[in-house]
Amino acid sequence: xxxxxxxxxxxxxxxxxxxxxxxxxxxxxxxxxxxxxxxxxxxxxxxxxxxxxxxxxxxxxxxxxxxxxxxxxxxxxxxxxxxxxxxxxxxxxxxxxxxxxxxxxxxxxxxxxxxxxxxxxxxxxxxxxxxxxxxxxxxxxxxxxxxxxxxxxxxxxxxxxxxxxxxxxxxxxxxxxxxxxxxxxxxxxxxxxxxxxxxxxxxxxxxxxxxxxxxxxxxxxxxxxxxxxxxxxxxxxxxxxxxxxxxxxxxxxxxxx
Numbered sequence: 488x489x490x491x492x493x494x495x496x497x498x499x500x501x502x503x504x505x506x507x508x509x510x511x512x513x514x515x516x517x518x519x520x521x522x523x524x525x526x527x528x529x530x531x532x533x534x535x536x537x538x539x540x541x542x543x544x545x546x547x548x549x550x551x552x553x554x555x556x557x558x559x560x561x562x563x564x565x566x567x568x569x570x571x572x573x574x575x576x577x578x579x580x581x582x583x584x585x586x587x588x589x590x591x592x593x594x595x596x597x598x599x600x601x602x603x604x605x606x607x608x609x610x611x612x613x614x615x616x617x618x619x620x621x622x623x624x625x626x627x628x629x630x631x632x633x634x635x636x637x638x639x640x641x642x643x644x645x646x647x648x649x650x651x652x653x654x655x656x657x658x659x660x661x662x663x664x665x666x667x668x669x670x671x672x673x674x675x676x677x678x679x680x681x682x683x684x685x686x687x688x689x690x691x692x693x694x695x696x697x698x699x700x701x702x703x704x705x706x707x708x709x710x711x712x713x714x715x716x717x718x719x720x721x722x723x724x725x726x727x728x729x730x731x732x733x734x735x736x737x738x739x740x741x742x743x744x
Contacts, residue, residue: 489743490688492519493551493675493701494734496530497614497657498694499711500542502729506615507541511735516545518744527551527678529671531631531655531663531697533593534563536616551674553593554655554665554697556630558674567677568595569669570628575649579632579664580624582647589635591619594627607635610660632664655697656715663697671701690743692734694718709737 494500494516500508519526528542529551537543549566550559558566571579583590583601591600600607600619611618632652636644637660644654644662654662655670679689687706691698694714702708702722710722711733719725726737738744 488688489524489690489707489741490684491525491527491679491682491690492743493527493529493671493689493691493705495693495695495698496528496532496540496542498713498729499692499698500528500545500729500734501540501615503613503615504730508545509730509732509734511732512729513545515735515738515744519738520546520548522744524743525549525678525682525684527675529674529691529693529698529701530554531633531657533598533631534559535597537563539617540615549678551671551678553631554663555669555671555674556666557595558677565595568628568630569666569673570630571632571666572651575651575666576629578649579629583624587647588640588644591633591635592624592629593631593633594625594629596627599624604635606637606660610635610658613658613660634662634664635660636662655695655699657695657697665697671697672704675701675704690738690741692737694729707741 525548527549528547531554534552548561557568560566589607598619599622651667652664653667656662689705690707691701691705692709694711708723710719710725712728726733
Protein backbone atom coordinates (compact mmCIF):
# COMPACT_ATOMS: atom_id res chain seq x y z
CA UNK A 488 0.00 0.00 0.00
CA UNK A 489 1.32 3.43 -0.93
CA UNK A 490 1.73 5.74 2.06
CA UNK A 491 3.83 8.57 0.59
CA UNK A 492 4.16 10.28 -2.80
CA UNK A 493 7.08 12.43 -3.94
CA UNK A 494 6.80 14.92 -6.79
CA UNK A 495 9.40 16.81 -8.77
CA UNK A 496 8.36 20.32 -9.83
CA UNK A 497 9.60 21.35 -13.29
CA UNK A 498 8.23 19.14 -16.04
CA UNK A 499 6.39 16.97 -13.52
CA UNK A 500 3.98 19.16 -11.57
CA UNK A 501 4.69 22.43 -13.35
CA UNK A 502 4.23 22.64 -17.11
CA UNK A 503 6.42 25.22 -18.78
CA UNK A 504 4.20 25.00 -21.84
CA UNK A 505 1.08 26.24 -20.05
CA UNK A 506 3.00 27.90 -17.15
CA UNK A 507 0.68 26.12 -14.74
CA UNK A 508 -0.01 22.95 -12.77
CA UNK A 509 -2.54 20.83 -14.69
CA UNK A 510 -5.95 20.63 -13.01
CA UNK A 511 -5.74 16.84 -13.09
CA UNK A 512 -2.51 16.99 -11.08
CA UNK A 513 -4.02 19.34 -8.52
CA UNK A 514 -7.05 17.08 -8.17
CA UNK A 515 -4.80 14.03 -7.83
CA UNK A 516 -2.84 15.62 -5.00
CA UNK A 517 -6.06 16.43 -3.18
CA UNK A 518 -7.27 12.84 -3.58
CA UNK A 519 -4.01 11.45 -2.23
CA UNK A 520 -4.19 13.66 0.85
CA UNK A 521 -7.85 12.76 1.37
CA UNK A 522 -6.80 9.09 1.50
CA UNK A 523 -4.18 9.85 4.12
CA UNK A 524 -1.23 9.49 1.72
CA UNK A 525 1.55 11.94 2.55
CA UNK A 526 2.58 14.21 -0.33
CA UNK A 527 6.00 15.81 -0.63
CA UNK A 528 7.55 18.26 -3.05
CA UNK A 529 10.95 16.99 -4.14
CA UNK A 530 12.85 19.53 -6.19
CA UNK A 531 16.19 21.07 -7.05
CA UNK A 532 14.71 24.53 -6.51
CA UNK A 533 15.18 26.85 -3.54
CA UNK A 534 12.14 27.59 -1.41
CA UNK A 535 12.48 31.29 -2.31
CA UNK A 536 11.36 30.34 -5.81
CA UNK A 537 8.10 28.71 -4.72
CA UNK A 538 6.10 31.88 -4.23
CA UNK A 539 6.47 33.09 -7.82
CA UNK A 540 5.50 29.68 -9.20
CA UNK A 541 1.93 28.33 -9.52
CA UNK A 542 2.68 25.67 -6.88
CA UNK A 543 2.63 28.18 -4.03
CA UNK A 544 -0.97 27.46 -3.03
CA UNK A 545 -0.65 23.66 -3.04
CA UNK A 546 -0.22 22.15 0.45
CA UNK A 547 2.44 19.50 1.05
CA UNK A 548 3.43 17.48 4.09
CA UNK A 549 7.07 18.40 3.57
CA UNK A 550 9.54 19.85 1.12
CA UNK A 551 12.76 18.29 -0.14
CA UNK A 552 14.60 21.19 -1.74
CA UNK A 553 17.97 21.72 -3.42
CA UNK A 554 18.04 18.08 -4.53
CA UNK A 555 17.88 16.77 -0.99
CA UNK A 556 20.34 19.19 0.59
CA UNK A 557 17.62 21.01 2.59
CA UNK A 558 14.41 19.50 4.02
CA UNK A 559 11.53 21.64 5.25
CA UNK A 560 8.33 20.89 7.15
CA UNK A 561 4.83 21.62 5.92
CA UNK A 562 5.28 25.27 6.94
CA UNK A 563 8.62 25.49 5.08
CA UNK A 564 10.62 25.59 8.28
CA UNK A 565 14.06 23.96 8.24
CA UNK A 566 14.23 20.38 9.46
CA UNK A 567 17.65 19.24 8.29
CA UNK A 568 20.41 20.21 5.90
CA UNK A 569 23.48 18.80 4.19
CA UNK A 570 25.92 21.61 3.32
CA UNK A 571 28.98 21.12 1.15
CA UNK A 572 32.20 20.33 3.07
CA UNK A 573 34.73 23.16 3.43
CA UNK A 574 37.18 21.79 0.85
CA UNK A 575 34.38 21.35 -1.69
CA UNK A 576 33.18 24.88 -1.02
CA UNK A 577 36.68 26.28 -1.54
CA UNK A 578 36.99 24.53 -4.90
CA UNK A 579 33.63 25.90 -6.07
CA UNK A 580 34.47 29.40 -4.88
CA UNK A 581 37.61 29.32 -7.05
CA UNK A 582 35.52 28.42 -10.09
CA UNK A 583 33.00 31.10 -9.10
CA UNK A 584 35.57 33.89 -8.64
CA UNK A 585 37.63 33.06 -11.71
CA UNK A 586 34.50 33.06 -13.91
CA UNK A 587 35.43 29.67 -15.37
CA UNK A 588 31.71 29.21 -16.10
CA UNK A 589 28.39 30.75 -15.01
CA UNK A 590 27.93 29.31 -11.53
CA UNK A 591 25.11 29.76 -9.03
CA UNK A 592 25.96 29.13 -5.38
CA UNK A 593 22.87 28.26 -3.35
CA UNK A 594 22.71 29.02 0.37
CA UNK A 595 19.98 28.43 2.95
CA UNK A 596 18.65 31.97 2.63
CA UNK A 597 19.55 32.93 -0.92
CA UNK A 598 21.32 32.36 -4.23
CA UNK A 599 24.37 34.08 -5.70
CA UNK A 600 25.37 34.10 -9.38
CA UNK A 601 28.82 35.14 -10.63
CA UNK A 602 27.88 36.39 -14.13
CA UNK A 603 25.23 36.14 -16.85
CA UNK A 604 25.56 35.00 -20.45
CA UNK A 605 23.12 33.79 -23.09
CA UNK A 606 23.14 30.26 -21.66
CA UNK A 607 21.94 31.56 -18.28
CA UNK A 608 19.20 33.63 -19.89
CA UNK A 609 17.92 30.72 -21.97
CA UNK A 610 18.09 28.23 -19.09
CA UNK A 611 16.12 30.43 -16.71
CA UNK A 612 13.55 31.26 -19.37
CA UNK A 613 13.00 27.54 -19.97
CA UNK A 614 11.99 27.09 -16.32
CA UNK A 615 9.87 30.24 -16.18
CA UNK A 616 12.19 31.87 -13.65
CA UNK A 617 13.97 35.22 -13.31
CA UNK A 618 17.75 35.43 -13.47
CA UNK A 619 19.28 35.13 -9.96
CA UNK A 620 21.10 38.08 -8.41
CA UNK A 621 24.71 38.69 -9.38
CA UNK A 622 26.77 39.26 -6.24
CA UNK A 623 30.02 38.25 -4.55
CA UNK A 624 29.95 35.12 -2.41
CA UNK A 625 29.36 36.12 1.24
CA UNK A 626 30.85 33.08 2.97
CA UNK A 627 27.61 31.32 3.97
CA UNK A 628 27.43 27.51 3.82
CA UNK A 629 26.62 26.22 0.33
CA UNK A 630 23.90 23.60 -0.11
CA UNK A 631 23.87 23.30 -3.89
CA UNK A 632 25.51 24.74 -6.99
CA UNK A 633 24.13 25.14 -10.47
CA UNK A 634 26.29 25.48 -13.59
CA UNK A 635 24.87 26.90 -16.80
CA UNK A 636 26.48 24.78 -19.50
CA UNK A 637 25.47 22.75 -22.55
CA UNK A 638 25.83 18.93 -22.75
CA UNK A 639 28.95 19.36 -24.88
CA UNK A 640 30.66 20.89 -21.84
CA UNK A 641 29.85 18.10 -19.37
CA UNK A 642 33.25 16.44 -19.59
CA UNK A 643 35.02 19.74 -18.93
CA UNK A 644 32.85 20.33 -15.89
CA UNK A 645 33.54 16.88 -14.48
CA UNK A 646 37.26 17.58 -14.82
CA UNK A 647 37.20 20.75 -12.71
CA UNK A 648 34.67 19.97 -9.96
CA UNK A 649 35.58 18.04 -6.78
CA UNK A 650 35.29 14.24 -6.95
CA UNK A 651 32.65 14.12 -4.20
CA UNK A 652 30.17 15.92 -6.48
CA UNK A 653 28.15 14.52 -9.37
CA UNK A 654 26.24 16.43 -12.02
CA UNK A 655 22.56 16.08 -12.88
CA UNK A 656 21.22 17.81 -15.96
CA UNK A 657 17.81 19.51 -15.72
CA UNK A 658 17.74 20.96 -19.21
CA UNK A 659 20.06 21.42 -22.16
CA UNK A 660 21.64 24.52 -20.59
CA UNK A 661 21.71 23.74 -16.89
CA UNK A 662 23.13 21.18 -14.47
CA UNK A 663 23.04 20.84 -10.70
CA UNK A 664 26.15 19.92 -8.72
CA UNK A 665 25.09 17.50 -5.98
CA UNK A 666 27.05 15.77 -3.23
CA UNK A 667 27.51 12.09 -4.06
CA UNK A 668 26.02 10.96 -0.75
CA UNK A 669 23.01 13.30 -0.84
CA UNK A 670 20.54 13.68 -3.72
CA UNK A 671 16.77 13.55 -3.47
CA UNK A 672 16.91 10.12 -1.85
CA UNK A 673 18.59 11.60 1.23
CA UNK A 674 15.55 13.81 1.74
CA UNK A 675 13.13 10.97 1.11
CA UNK A 676 14.95 8.79 3.64
CA UNK A 677 14.69 11.55 6.22
CA UNK A 678 10.92 11.83 5.87
CA UNK A 679 10.03 8.16 5.59
CA UNK A 680 12.20 7.16 8.54
CA UNK A 681 10.49 9.87 10.55
CA UNK A 682 7.08 8.46 9.56
CA UNK A 683 8.04 4.78 9.76
CA UNK A 684 7.32 4.29 6.07
CA UNK A 685 9.20 1.81 3.89
CA UNK A 686 10.64 2.62 0.43
CA UNK A 687 8.30 0.08 -1.16
CA UNK A 688 5.37 2.07 0.27
CA UNK A 689 6.39 5.16 -1.73
CA UNK A 690 5.79 6.42 -5.24
CA UNK A 691 7.93 9.05 -6.98
CA UNK A 692 7.31 11.14 -10.10
CA UNK A 693 10.02 12.85 -12.15
CA UNK A 694 11.33 13.79 -15.56
CA UNK A 695 15.03 14.76 -15.31
CA UNK A 696 18.39 13.29 -14.29
CA UNK A 697 18.16 14.61 -10.75
CA UNK A 698 15.03 12.46 -10.33
CA UNK A 699 16.70 9.16 -11.23
CA UNK A 700 17.83 8.31 -7.69
CA UNK A 701 14.36 8.73 -6.19
CA UNK A 702 12.66 6.89 -9.05
CA UNK A 703 14.96 3.93 -8.45
CA UNK A 704 14.64 4.14 -4.65
CA UNK A 705 10.86 4.24 -4.28
CA UNK A 706 8.66 1.17 -4.64
CA UNK A 707 7.07 2.73 -7.71
CA UNK A 708 9.10 5.11 -9.85
CA UNK A 709 7.17 6.98 -12.54
CA UNK A 710 8.71 8.87 -15.45
CA UNK A 711 6.60 11.51 -17.13
CA UNK A 712 5.93 11.08 -20.84
CA UNK A 713 8.02 14.20 -21.42
CA UNK A 714 10.92 12.84 -19.33
CA UNK A 715 14.51 12.50 -20.49
CA UNK A 716 15.26 9.08 -21.98
CA UNK A 717 17.67 8.27 -19.12
CA UNK A 718 14.78 8.67 -16.70
CA UNK A 719 12.38 6.54 -18.71
CA UNK A 720 14.93 3.73 -18.85
CA UNK A 721 15.03 3.32 -15.07
CA UNK A 722 11.35 3.95 -14.32
CA UNK A 723 8.86 1.26 -13.35
CA UNK A 724 6.24 3.02 -15.44
CA UNK A 725 6.27 5.72 -18.11
CA UNK A 726 3.08 7.73 -17.96
CA UNK A 727 1.72 10.30 -20.39
CA UNK A 728 3.03 13.84 -20.84
CA UNK A 729 2.55 16.37 -18.04
CA UNK A 730 0.00 18.19 -20.22
CA UNK A 731 -1.84 14.93 -20.92
CA UNK A 732 -2.73 14.17 -17.30
CA UNK A 733 0.44 12.17 -16.66
CA UNK A 734 0.24 12.18 -12.86
CA UNK A 735 -3.43 11.26 -12.73
CA UNK A 736 -3.02 8.50 -15.33
CA UNK A 737 -0.17 6.86 -13.43
CA UNK A 738 -2.02 6.98 -10.11
CA UNK A 739 -5.08 5.42 -11.77
CA UNK A 740 -2.92 2.79 -13.50
CA UNK A 741 -1.69 1.64 -10.08
CA UNK A 742 -5.12 1.96 -8.47
CA UNK A 743 -3.92 4.52 -5.95
CA UNK A 744 -6.74 6.96 -6.69
